[in-house]
Structure formats: C-alpha cells, structure tokens
Amino acid sequence: MPSRPFPPTNPTKTKALFLALTISACVVIFCSILYFLYHLWHSLVHRAKTIPFDASAPLKLQRFSYKDLKQATNGFDTANVIGKGGSGTVFRGILKDGKLIAIKRLDALSLQSEREFQNELQILGGLRSPFLVTLLGYCVEKNRRVLVYEYIPNRSLQESLFGDEGMSLSWESRLCIILDVARALEFLHLGCDPPVIHGDIKPSNVLIDSEWRGKISDFGLSRIKVEGEFGVDLFSQDLGRSQDLWKSQELSGNLTNLTAETPAIGTPIESVSEVDFALALQASSSSKNSRTCFNVKALNLNSLNYNANIASETEIRSVNAKGKEISALDRDDWNGKFFPCDDELSSIDYSKELTVSASPLVDDEKANGKQWGKDWWWRQDGSGELCSKDYVMEWIGSQICPSNADWDDGKNNVHAKVELENSSPKDKDHDAIAPQSQVFGIGHNTTDNGVEKKESRGKKYHKKKHRKMQEWWKEEHLAELSKKTSKLKNLHTKWKKGLKVPHFDLGRRFYLCRRKKFGQEGENKCDQNGEFSFRRGWKKKSTRSIGSDMWSGDLFSRELSSTTSMRGTLCYVAPEYGGCGFLMEKADIYSFGVLILVIVSGRRPLHVLASPMKLEKANLISWCRHLAQDGNILELVDERLKEDYNKEQASLCINLALICLQKIPELRPDIGDIVKILKGEMELPPFPFEFSPSPPSKLYSRSRRKPKGTTE
Ligand SMILES: Nc1ncnc2c1ncn2[C@@H]1O[C@H](COP(=O)(O)OP(=O)(O)OP(=O)(O)O)[C@@H](O)[C@H]1O
Numbered sequence: 001m002p003s004r005p006f007p008p009t010n011p012t013k014t015k016a017l018f019l020a021l022t023i024s025a026c027v028v029i030f031c032s033i034l035y036f037l038y039h040l041w042h043s044l045v046h047r048a049k050t051i052p053f054d055a056s057a058p059l060k061l062q063r064f065s066y067k068d069l070k071q072a073t074n075g076f077d078t079a080n081v082i083g084k085g086g087s088g089t090v091f092r093g094i095l096k097d098g099k100l101i102a103i104k105r106l107d108a109l110s111l112q113s114e115r116e117f118q119n120e121l122q123i124l125g126g127l128r129s130p131f132l133v134t135l136l137g138y139c140v141e142k143n144r145r146v147l148v149y150e151y152i153p154n155r156s157l158q159e160s161l162f163g164d165e166g167m168s169l170s171w172e173s174r175l176c177i178i179l180d181v182a183r184a185l186e187f188l189h190l191g192c193d194p195p196v197i198h199g200d201i202k203p204s205n206v207l208i209d210s211e212w213r214g215k216i217s218d219f220g221l222s223r224i225k226v227e228g229e230f231g232v233d234l235f236s237q238d239l240g241r242s243q244d245l246w247k248s249q250e251l252s253g254n255l256t257n258l259t260a261e262t263p264a265i266g267t268p269i270e271s272v273s274e275v276d277f278a279l280a281l282q283a284s285s286s287s288k289n290s291r292t293c294f295n296v297k298a299l300n301l302n303s304l305n306y307n308a309n310i311a312s313e314t315e316i317r318s319v320n321a322k323g324k325e326i327s328a329l330d331r332d333d334w335n336g337k338f339f340p341c342d343d344e345l346s347s348i349d350y351s352k353e354l355t356v357s358a359s360p361l362v363d364d365e366k367a368n369g370k371q372w373g374k375d376w377w378w379r380q381d382g383s384g385e386l387c388s389k390d391y392v393m394e395w396i397g398s399q400i401c402p403s404n405a406d407w408d409d410g411k412n413n414v415h416a417k418v419e420l421e422n423s424s425p426k427d428k429d430h431d432a433i434a435p436q437s438q439v440f441g442i443g444h445n446t447t448d449n450g451v452e453k454k455e456s457r458g459k460k461y462h463k464k465k466h467r468k469m470q471e472w473w474k475e476e477h478l479a480e481l482s483k484k485t486s487k488l489k490n491l492h493t494k495w496k497k498g499l500k501v502p503h504f505d506l507g508r509r510f511y512l513c514r515r516k517k518f519g520q521e522g523e524n525k526c527d528q529n530g531e532f533s534f535r536r537g538w539k540k541k542s543t544r545s546i547g548s549d550m551w552s553g554d555l556f557s558r559e560l561s562s563t564t565s566m567r568g569t570l571c572y573v574a575p576e577y578g579g580c581g582f583l584m585e586k587a588d589i590y591s592f593g594v595l596i597l598v599i600v601s602g603r604r605p606l607h608v609l610a611s612p613m614k615l616e617k618a619n620l621i622s623w624c625r626h627l628a629q630d631g632n633i634l635e636l637v638d639e640r641l642k643e644d645y646n647k648e649q650a651s652l653c654i655n656l657a658l659i660c661l662q663k664i665p666e667l668r669p670d671i672g673d674i675v676k677i678l679k680g681e682m683e684l685p686p687f688p689f690e691f692s693p694s695p696p697s698k699l700y701s702r703s704r705r706k707p708k709g710t711t712e
Pocket residue numbers: 082083084085086087088089090102104133149150151152153155156158159200204205207217218299300301302533535
C-alpha cells in the first residue's frame with residue numbers, strides 16, 4: 001500500500017511560531033534580568049543602611065606596645081586612674097603625639113577578662129558611631145590585655161548623677177543623654193548587620209563627652225545577634241572561630257597561661273562552681289548550711305569593695321577633667337527645637353579626688369579576712385571564706401551609706417535610730433527635724449529655727465518610727481531567720497539588743513558607713529557609684545524562675561531568681577534574661593527603661609533605705625509604677641532640678657520608661673520607635689498598667705500614714 005505523503009508544511013506558519021517562541025523567551029529572560037537587577041538594587045539599598053558587621057574583619061585597630069602605654073600613663077600611676085570596673089582599671093594616658101587616651105588595663109588574665117577583651121575588640125572594634133566610645137587599639141603582651149579608647153572627659157553618667165557633681169546635670173543634658181543612648185542602641189540594633197546587643201546598659205557605661213553628649217561604652221558583655229535568632233556570645237559560642245579571629249588579629253597573647261588557670265573555654269557550665277543569687281540573699285538570713293559558698297564571679301569594683309581593695313594599695317587621684325561649655329547649637333533637637341544651652345555648666349570643675357585611704361570599714365573587713373577586690377572570687381572558690389551573700393550584703397550596704405543622696409534624705413530621721421546607742425544626741429535632735437525633708441544635698445546640714453520647737457515632738461515621732469521600723473524589719477526578715485544556726489541566733493540577739501545587725505548586715509554596713517562619716521572626719525564616704533554587676537558570669541545553682549523580680553529590681557519581692565549564667569547588672573538586667581545566655585534586643589530596651597528612670601529621678605534603681613517612710617521609694621521601678629497608678633509620675637523627677645524641667649518631656653520620658661519596663665519583652669517597643677517617640681515623631685503607645693509584685697502593701701499604707709504632729 002502506497003504511503004500517504006505528509007502534508008506540505010507551511011513555512012510562514014513555522015516562522016511565526018519560531019518568532020513567537022523567541023520573543024516570549026526574550027521577554028522571560030528580560031523580566032528575569034529585571035527581577036534580578038531589582039533585587040540586587042534593593043539589597044544594596046537596604047544594606048547601605050546598616051553596617052555590614054563582620055566580626056572577623058574589625059576596623060583597623062592600632063596595636064600598642066605595653067611600654068608605650070606604660071609611658072603614656074606614667075608607669076600606670078595611680079594618679080592617672082579614672083575609673084575601675086569589674087574587669088579592670090581605667091587610666092588616663094597621653095600619647096607621644098599629645099593625644100589623650102583612656103587605657104583599660106584588664107585584671108589578671110582569666111577566662112572572663114579574656115572574653116571581655118575579645119568582645120571589645122571584635123564588637124566595639126568593628127563599630128564606629130558618634131554615640132559609641134571609640135576603641136582605638138589594644139595591647140597584648142604575655143598575659144597583659146589592654147584596651148585603648150578615645151578619652152571621654154566628663155566621665156560617666158553614674159558619676160554625674162551620683163558623684164560630687166550631682167547637681168551638674170541639667171534637665172536638658174539629661175534629655176540629651178537619654179536620646180543619645182537611644183540613638184546608640186538604634187545604631188546597634190538596627191544599624192548593624194547583624195544587630196549587636198549591648199547587654200549592660202547602665203549609667204557607668206554611659207560616658208559623657210566634652211559637649212555633654214552621651215556615648216555608650218563597655219562592650220564586654222555585648223552579643224552579636226546571629227541569623228535573627230538569639231544573641232550570641234562571640235567568644236564562648238565558638239571557641240574555634242574566636243581563636244581563629246584571635247590569630248587573624250595577630251593577637252599573639254599567651255593563651256596557654258590562661259587555659260592553665262581557668263577552665264578550658266567551652267567547658268560546660270556545670271564544671272564550674274555554682275552560684276545562686278537568690279540563695280545568696282536567702283543565705284544571709286537562713287541556716288548555717290546555706291552558708292555554702294558560691295562562686296560569685298562578679299564584682300563591680302566601683303562599689304565599697306573597690307574602696308577597700310584599692311585602699312590597700314595607695315591613694316588614688318583622678319585626673320582633672322574640665323567640662324566644656326555647652327553650645328546650644330551642639331545640642332540635639334527635642335521635638336524639633338534646640339535645647340537651650342546651659343551656661344552654668346561651663347564653669348564646672350569635674351576634678352574629683354578619688355582619694356581612698358584605709359577606713360574603719362576596710363580594717364574591719366580585713367580583720368574578717370575579707371579582702372574585696374578583683375580577685376576575691378578566685379579566692380573563694382571552695383575556700384568557704386566568702387559567700388555571694390556577703391557580696392550582696394556589701395552592695396546593699398553601699399546603697400545606704402550616708403553619701404547616698406537618698407540616704408542623706410533619710411538619715412535626718414532614721415539612721416541614728418537604727419544604730420541606737422551609736423548616735424550622738426546631736427544626731428538624734430537633728431534626726432527629729434523635718435522627717436520628710438527631701439532636699440538633696442542641702443537639707444541635712446542646715447539648721448532651722450523651728451528645730452527646737454519641734455524637738456520633743458520630733459523625738460516622740462522618732463521613737464515611734466524607730467519602733468515601726470524595728471517591727472517592720474522583724475516582720476520582714478526575722479521570720480526568715482527561723483532556721484537559725486548559732487550564728488544567726490547570735491544575730492537575733494544582737495538585733496534585739498540594739499539593732500546593730502539586722503538582715504543582710506544592713507545595720508552593720510550602715511553602722512560602719514556612719515561611723516566613717518560622723519566618727520572619722522575626713523574619711524571618705526561609702527561608694528557612691530556602686531552597682532552590683534555580674535561581670536564574671538554567674539554559674540548555675542539551680543534553675544528557677546526566669547523573669548523574677550529580683551533582676552528587675554524588685555528586691556522586696558518575695559520571689560527570688562535563680563540563674564544559670566548571669567551577666568549584667570542588678571536592677572538593670574531584664575527579667576527574662578535569667579542568665580540562660582539568650583540575650584535579645586528587648587533586654588537592652590528594659591535596661592534602657594531603667595536608665596531613663598535613673599536619669600530622670602537622679603536615683604539609683606534600688607535605694608535600700610532604713611526608713612519605713614521611704615521604703616515605698618526604695619525600688620525605683622515599683623515606686624514609678626505606683627506613681628503612675630496614682631497619676632502622679634512627676635513626683636519621680638529629681639528634686640535637685642526643682643522646677644527647672646519641662647513637665648511634658650518628663651512625663652513622656654517616664655511613661656516611655658514604663659513601657660520599656662514591661663515584663664513581656666514583645667510588648668516593649670523597639671528602639672526605632674523609642675527614638676521616634678523621644679524626638680516627638682511618634683505618639684506613645686497605649687500605656688499598659690502592668691504592676692509587678694511590689695513591696696508589701698502594708699509598707700505603703702504605713703508610710704503614707706503620717707504620724708500625728710509631724711510635718712511634711
Ligand atoms: N574612654 C573613657 N574615657 C574616660 N573615662 C572612662 C573611659 N572608659 C571608662 N572610663 C571611666 O572608667 C570607669 C570604669 O569603666 P569600666 O567600663 O571599666 O567599668 P564600669 O562600666 O564602671 O563597671 P563594669 O565594668 O563592672 O560594668 C567608668 O565609669 C568611667 O568613669
């Protein structure tokens with residue numbers, strides 16, 4: 001059968017089909033290219049807004065020789081000491097070219113100091129912003145680790161707020177600093193890629209430059225947030241990488257020594273002695289068994305302990321750092337307006353003698369075999385000598401020293417009574433007046449004509465108050481002493497006898513502080529800048545509440561926290577950061593909230609006061625929440641400012657702080673919004689009424705009930 005011929009193909013049709021196919025292919029290719037280009041452009045534009053943060057390639061840092069730095073500081077002369085932190089001493093130095101620098105010489109090499117050194121180099125070393133202190137270089141020689149920063153002349157916010165120059169910060173300066181810190185965090189959280197979490201926002205880590213602008217420093221605890229997940233500890237997370245970085249930086253320090261002295265990096269936490277802050281506190285009021293020593297790898301040497309430590313060395317004098325005049329043009333805008341300049345500030349002499357000499361306290365502690373200092377946490381490992389509770393007691397004690405502004409406030413009416421027999425009649429009389437005198441710095445030294453008239457009435461009142469206080473302490477703390485050991489029984493007896501040693505040794509510390517101030521003229525006061533910093537990384541004792549109020553500053557809360565690896569500073573650290581290591585941006589926001597309150601109020605977050613009248617104010621955060629509930633937040637504003645502040649701005653700041661202090665991290669605003677709110681570009685989000693467990697309500701009711709015959 002003949003085959004059927006194929007039908008003839010239509011060449012025109014084929015051509016058309018080919019053409020159509022070609023055209024559509026071209027269109028597809030063109031669209032793909034367009035799509036690709038768009039994405040390329042988009043990612044470029046997006047990335048341009050952030051600093052590509054490559055920890056392995058930090059900005060070029062100068063490597064200094066130890067000899068040069070020694071020369072710059074006149075042999076690390078104590079006269080050049082400008083501060084001391086948990087990880088080392090900061091000296092002022094002058095380079096050969098005349099440039100002023102700040103030199104942080106880390107304490108004896110340890111895992112912690114190594115980590116902080118690495119963190120500073122790898123994180124801060126790679127960042128440049130006008131809102132961050134600039135790391136200029138480093139020195140690594142043998143076991144020595146030194147960091148070199150730009151010199152910031154007006155010291156830290158901590159010193160400005162609580163130091164001798166406490167009056168120096170005007171409202172405008174405070175606002176400026178709040179905004180500067182917010183911008184610094186904005187840069188870290190949103191301007192860096194990946195974001196950086198500071199992890200230790202607090203006044204001593206905010207330095208104030210010659211133009212009264214705030215710069216944040218101390219990246220020893222900071223974290224790089226990797227892959228949008230958790231904040232990661234650069235050094236501990238990946239030893240191999242860190243060591244590569246270490247090598248890549250040609251940091252030829254002797255790490256063998258380090259590993260010989262300390263657990264190997266990456267050693268599981270369990271292998272290190274354990275610590276528990278909650279137990280530390282409980283230990284101070286419970287059985288002898290609980291005196292088991294904890295390895296508290298934390299120390300803020302700015303505290304009283306620091307005084308004790310350095311007292312044994314020599315007198316320390318700080319540099320004279322002259323604050324410059326503020327120019328209105330230099331100030332940041334607030335709601336689009338320039339802040340007025342504060343001319344008064346121009347004449348402030350920021351010189352401050354850090355002269356420290358052996359004090360009765362120091363002697364006392366030495367006598368007790370307690371040597372507070374950079375190495376005490378090493379010494380107590382297994383020694384049974386010193387427990388975290390002592391450490392906590394020291395810190396709390398330092399909060400009620402006479403130099404504490406709030407203490408000044410309270411001492412007029414209470415402290416002599418706490419000591420009872422130790423008070424002079426003069427003191428008692430003095431205490432009797434103006435029990436509610438809230439004038440910082442001036443009230444307590446001035447004599448009033450009405451004093452004598454009020455004397456007897458005041459004494460009556462005072463006795464009543466003393467009794468109240470006694471009752472309160474008993475109720476609050478002696479119950480906890482039920483599991484008595486012989487020592488605690490002793491303590492109880494002392495308490496009954498004369499209140500000298502109440503809970504947490506407050507009385508003892510109090511007593512010592514007071515003795516120093518009133519008994520030993522010329523003796524320096526207790527620490528003014530103390531904070532309880534967990535720089536050394538606390539180790540796990542047991543796992544319990546994350547989000548306890550202990551960390552959020554609610555010291556009087558019944559709940560106590562247990563931590564795994566605590567870092568940060570007491571009262572500033574976010575409640576959710578129970579030391580599990582996952583540090584997120586919202587933890588910085590929380591700390592920023594505390595910082596705002598501290599700046600606005602001029603108070604520390606936790607003022608342990610001897611007076612029941614003042615207990616409601618002891619915890620700044622709780623107090624603020626209560627004021628907010630009462631619709632009276634402006635009561636929180638630093639009284640030293642008198643009327644020289646803008647009420648609207650103050651309300652905004654306090655409300656913003658409360659929003660930042662929400663316990664649920666997700667509810668806290670992000671830093672971009674915070675900056676907008678501070679600049680007046682955005683409204684405050686709806687105000688949440690989140691009230692934490694507060695001091696027992698009876699305290700409030702008591703303190704608000706004014707005794708008859710007393711004047712406010
Ligand atoms: N670049 C600097 N310029 C001027 N002074 C500085 C500089 N860096 C630090 N200081 C001073 O040294 C003090 C100690 O700083 P450092 O960062 O070592 O510790 P800290 O933040 O106070 O405490 P911790 O390390 O326990 O958090 C600061 O409070 C500040 O007064």
